[in-house]
Amino acid sequence: MATLTVTFLGTSSAAPTRARGLPAIAIQREGETLIMDCGEGIQRGILANGIGLGKEMAILVTHLHGDHVTGLLGLLQTMSMAQRSAPLKVVAPPKLKEWLKVTSELLNIGLTFPVVFVEAKPGKVLETRGLVVRAARATHSVEAFSYLVSEKDRPGVFHPERARRLGVPEGKLWSRLQGGRSVGVAGRTVSPRDVTGPPRPGRRIGYSGDTRPSARLTRLFSGCDLLIFDSTFSKRDAARAAERKHSTCVEAAEVASAAGARKLVLTHFSARYTSVAALVREARSVFPNTVAASDGLTLKVDYPSA
């Protein structure tokens, strides 16, 4: 069964602290890596956590604020120094393209590979070998998006007794059916759906980026396995959260609860909090299965039944 992990590379908000870098997350599955936001310092986080700048990588940026973007140029430069040739998809609001063009020209950074821009907009924005990403508009002080990363459906459970009943001998033909292909037996065709249950939905990871809570995001994140949500402020700083278009830890918990998420991870903490233990406590009073992200934390996302 494929391993799906989330590694937090940076978990602070606008300014870094001694313990927390600027926002960046790596989602990994079967040799594929999605980088969600590129805060300054992301490269050290990538190295420290053994992420690797593999061929099968895509980058998704939630919005064009410095703390989510300024690590991108250096990352692309390092990829060029490693002679990357494979195209790299970057999903982001359209102005990112302009920023990258201007900064890379001014600094004379010639990239060795094509950057394929995908304009972030509501709906499906990316499909890779094993993952599909959908976006919805977030509510922030600039155009911003939240992303839902879904693993593609898995084939249904294989029922050996059905295969035997249909006269399919165990072995190669069973593997073919389990792999989703039809087989011929004694002049008849047996298709995978004759011997397997309905497809099983893949795991889903939601990432809010910077945002106020909203019904739209509750819908996007409905039933997700892991929800990573803006938790810039404690509930006692709720007025500030509203004014700066961020969320409190309790608002994050309310979205997780309303969406029926399985687990909530708080991140993007304001540098004003030396400890986030109180924020986790506040969130748990609304949504018990809550943890705080920290730089270097890796979480494995399991199937609900596991």
Ligand SMILES: [Zn+2]
């Ligand atoms: Zn931010």
